[in-house]
Amino acid sequence: MSNPKNTIRIVVVTTADDVDDEFNLNQPLQVVFNRALHEVGGEGNRDQFALEYNDVVLPDLSRKIGDLATEFGWVDGVVLDLVPKPVVV
């Protein structure tokens, strides 16, 4: 039976406020990343943050949310983390 919903609830836990919203399955993960980045004020330092699922970085932000949902079995929703990348000088 096909899923009539075209959206999925995604929570992104960040070091500031969290994102908690419905996202269209046809959108790229980049949309979620941008929302989370906005919460931490990190728009100017995009390369210093990463989206993680189950402690694994999701490296390809151009992938559709729906494709990731299928691959990882996200059904009712998912919790991701936005984490800072270590800056070692």
Place this chain on the structure above:
Amino acid sequence: MAEWRDAAREEIAGLKPHFVAKHDWSPHVIEPEGTDVLDLVVTLRSKRLGGRVLALRLRYQPDWRVAGRREAFVDPSDPSRAALEYWPPACGPNVRGIKTRHNPPCICLRGVWGYHSVLHPDRPMGDTTLLDLLLELQAVLNE
């Protein structure tokens, strides 16, 4: 009550429960009576070091927002014992950014004394947060 101490307590209390639980940090505050010291001890498990459990002591002193949080790895079963043996190894599977061989041993991550007062005194603490520091440290321990 000293303002620096209140600020330290506030940032420790503000650690997000999600990350504390996820990494099992078990933050513990020790405030020795009659001293200008507030110690936060955090447990860190390192995938890079084969699951070794480390205890990081971050020492807050009145100048912590300028000098950084003074870092030391301590005995996980007795945080009053600080020694080089409790740091990640200097040889073998060393951890990026942790300068066990440096004199003094220190951590090269934003937010700690070693970064802002020893290795890069030209880089101010700015708005570095305890949570960012712990997440970055956890990341290098798991690389």
